[in-house]
Amino acid sequence: MAEVTVNNAKVKNTKLDQGAECYRSFAHAAQHLAGLQAVDYFFAKELSQCLSFAKCKASAEYDSSAAHQWLHLLIALSVSLRDGHSCLPITAVAGKRYFVDSTTDATAPLAANGFEFADVKRLTNLLAQLPLEARQQQPIVLSHGRLYLRRYYQFEQELKQVLQARTLTSAPQRNSEQASTVGLTEISAIIATLFPTLASESDSRECDIDWQAVAVANALNKDFAIIAGGPGTGKTYTVTKLLAALIMLNQLQKCLDNHSVAEQVAPRIALVAPTGKAAQRLSESISNAVQGFRGSIADQVLDLIPEQAQTLHRLLGVIPGQVNFRHHQDNLLAVDILLIDEVSMVDLPMMTRVFRALPASCKVILLGDADQLPSVAVGSVLADLAPRPHPGYSPLNQHYLAQVTGYHQLTIDHSVSHQEHYSAADCVTFLQKSRRFDGEGGIGKLAKHVINGHYHESWQLLQQSSLAKDAQPASGQLSLLSGDIKNWLAPLVAQYYHDLSQCAQVEDAFALLAKFRILSSTRKGPQGVDSLNAMVMELLREQGVIADNRFGQNASSRLYASQPIMITENDYRLGVYNGDIGLLWRNASGHLMAVFENAQGGLQWILPSRLPTFDTVYAMTIHKTQGSEFQHVAMVLPEQKDNSLLSRELLYTGITRAKQQLSIACSQQVWQSGVSQQVKRYSGLTVN
Numbered sequence: 001m002a003e004v005t006v007n008n009a010k011v012k013n014t015k016l017d018q019g020a021e022c023y024r025s026f027a028h029a030a031q032h033l034a035g036l037q038a039v040d041y042f043f044a045k046e047l048s049q050c051l052s053f054a055k056c057k058a059s060a061e062y063d064s065s066a067a068h069q070w071l072h073l074l075i076a077l078s079v080s081l082r083d084g085h086s087c088l089p090i091t092a093v094a095g096k097r098y099f100v101d102s103t104t105d106a107t108a109p110l111a112a113n114g115f116e117f118a119d120v121k122r123l124t125n126l127l128a129q130l131p132l133e134a135r136q137q138q139p140i141v142l143s144h145g146r147l148y149l150r151r152y153y154q155f156e157q158e159l160k161q162v163l164q165a166r167t168l169t170s171a172p173q174r175n176s177e178q179a180s181t182v183g184l185t186e187i188s189a190i191i192a193t194l195f196p197t198l199a200s201e202s203d204s205r206e207c208d209i210d211w212q213a214v215a216v217a218n219a220l221n222k223d224f225a226i227i228a229g230g231p232g233t234g235k236t237y238t239v240t241k242l243l244a245a246l247i248m249l250n251q252l253q254k255c256l257d258n259h260s261v262a263e264q265v266a267p268r269i270a271l272v273a274p275t276g277k278a279a280q281r282l283s284e285s286i287s288n289a290v291q292g293f294r295g296s297i298a299d300q301v302l303d304l305i306p307e308q309a310q311t312l313h314r315l316l317g318v319i320p321g322q323v324n325f326r327h328h329q330d331n332l333l334a335v336d337i338l339l340i341d342e343v344s345m346v347d348l349p350m351m352t353r354v355f356r357a358l359p360a361s362c363k364v365i366l367l368g369d370a371d372q373l374p375s376v377a378v379g380s381v382l383a384d385l386a387p388r389p390h391p392g393y394s395p396l397n398q399h400y401l402a403q404v405t406g407y408h409q410l411t412i413d414h415s416v417s418h419q420e421h422y423s424a425a426d427c428v429t430f431l432q433k434s435r436r437f438d439g440e441g442g443i444g445k446l447a448k449h450v451i452n453g454h455y456h457e458s459w460q461l462l463q464q465s466s467l468a469k470d471a472q473p474a475s476g477q478l479s480l481l482s483g484d485i486k487n488w489l490a491p492l493v494a495q496y497y498h499d500l501s502q503c504a505q506v507e508d509a510f511a512l513l514a515k516f517r518i519l520s521s522t523r524k525g526p527q528g529v530d531s532l533n534a535m536v537m538e539l540l541r542e543q544g545v546i547a548d549n550r551f552g553q554n555a556s557s558r559l560y561a562s563q564p565i566m567i568t569e570n571d572y573r574l575g576v577y578n579g580d581i582g583l584l585w586r587n588a589s590g591h592l593m594a595v596f597e598n599a600q601g602g603l604q605w606i607l608p609s610r611l612p613t614f615d616t617v618y619a620m621t622i623h624k625t626q627g628s629e630f631q632h633v634a635m636v637l638p639e640q641k642d643n644s645l646l647s648r649e650l651l652y653t654g655i656t657r658a659k660q661q662l663s664i665a666c667s668q669q670v671w672q673s674g675v676s677q678q679v680k681r682y683s684g685l686t687v688n
């Protein structure tokens, strides 16, 4: 029952349509609501007019305060979507004052004092009067206390249903029920072949679990599996063994079905990643892993593992000028096994579209680091599907894993608790041990402290490492940069960027460029990417690399050979995408061209005048570096300590881009504020 009532229905109706009129204009609304953008205002205004209390047959009666609550809920929903949430839980705003200007003195005459939302009970009662149930086909949906834009509700529901179906069909007992299916004995034999030490360590299995073996075993009998882990935990190494295991299983199955060797058809495997750079790295890592396994795994198995990855866009088939892809539910992909790497970067609509284009029989393996920043666009698919702490495996799955690996007690996240029923959590395996950063390596330790929110320990480590580095320059992985930016930047520019122009071949320049990158959390401001790039260019001018006339007004005259660039919008016709990194280089005829490395290891040469928009990229934002790694990273954080972009996930992502050396320029206050904040995206994508 509503708390606010109006006696006269006529009065009620005129008042009820006043939701947007509580503000005369966007400018008026922006005076009251801090952080409001035009899109939020017009989104809420339009939707509150099309879905108003006056238009629906509300059983209760409301005054304009109810309409104001509704208008502000829609504004908050728009802000949520801009921030990458797929929905807005009512509990996130109920009883709270929102859109308050926290940077200005609240008593200042122009300070935005925000809007106070009613409590959960009242908001729930208000929303119950609007036709917001999914079946009512309105643009806004209310489901389980979460407000959605219908489009994202549909994506989430579709993905949830398909994953639920795959989880169910993956339940272990299926194998034992099907007489002709390869059984546990064969799976155990394959695991023992791929992990020979497992068999010889049967007595000590409870102390030192080989999670890579568990990951392979756990994915082997399921239609859908996630292998999650931090940098260098062996995700690609493990998945290459998993692909080998699946090929062996397929061969055994074909033998059981009485196919001759000549008749055996190898499974069609597709390797994909969200960006060209990530696809290129996946190709390299799989190729290295395959080479490493020669001699220990049969060549006729390894030869069937593809070593070329492609982007998700390429897999699905982009249609220029359209959001839809060539492959969808009516034109399925011809794949038996799909491996997607760097899944933390894949947003909700993209992931839904991928599953939509897959045959039900296709096995899906997701790889990624759930601690990294979520996708730029809406959703946090990997973090939703592989939550920490892990709830534990069901008895059914434990039993299966014990049979094929010998591990009787798989303790995940220090908990021996089990899920009672088989669920999506059974499809997830976390790899725990980093092979790249050993226990003593500063980068690995720092990353661990940051993602666990240990501010004191992480700051102490940074300071100590910097001291140790002075004493033993060769061993220190970490350094804390201080003082004027130009002072510490100049030697780094001389070390890594000066020689780009001296490289004889563009391939050498790409290799040099991959060694070092400057990262910042923001674009603007004195520590932002734009200023840092300008500083590097000024230093290169001082070092004689860039001619003075490259700083003129004319845009095309500012381009120079060896200039690293990053594309900032997709161009499907040219095949270059937002985030792709290239170099300007002179071709054999002396013409300045833009060169890009493609996922297949080749080079693509494009006239700069044909390129979509691009930036210079000596420095780049941490967001844009996902899927890339460098030997040395210099991470610069802005001075303002209340920078809302900072979070432990952002710092973790920046830190883990560095393979050998990490230099950080940041004040103690900013570090503390970053390590304390956490990114949590609202979503309803929990699959049971």
Ligand SMILES: Nc1ncnc2c1ncn2[C@@H]1O[C@H](COP(=O)(O)OP(=O)(O)OP(=O)(O)O)[C@@H](O)[C@H]1O
Binding pocket: 212, 229, 230, 231, 232, 233, 234, 235, 236, 237, 238, 285, 292, 435, 436
């Ligand atoms: N069990 C293992 N035994 C020996 N070497 C291993 C093992 N697991 C991984 N490695 C090595 O550790 C390194 C990192 O492994 P890999 O590239 O598979 O990790 P990743 O988790 O995919 O890393 P990234 O952070 O790049 O995604 C590789 O050189 C790999 O060969």
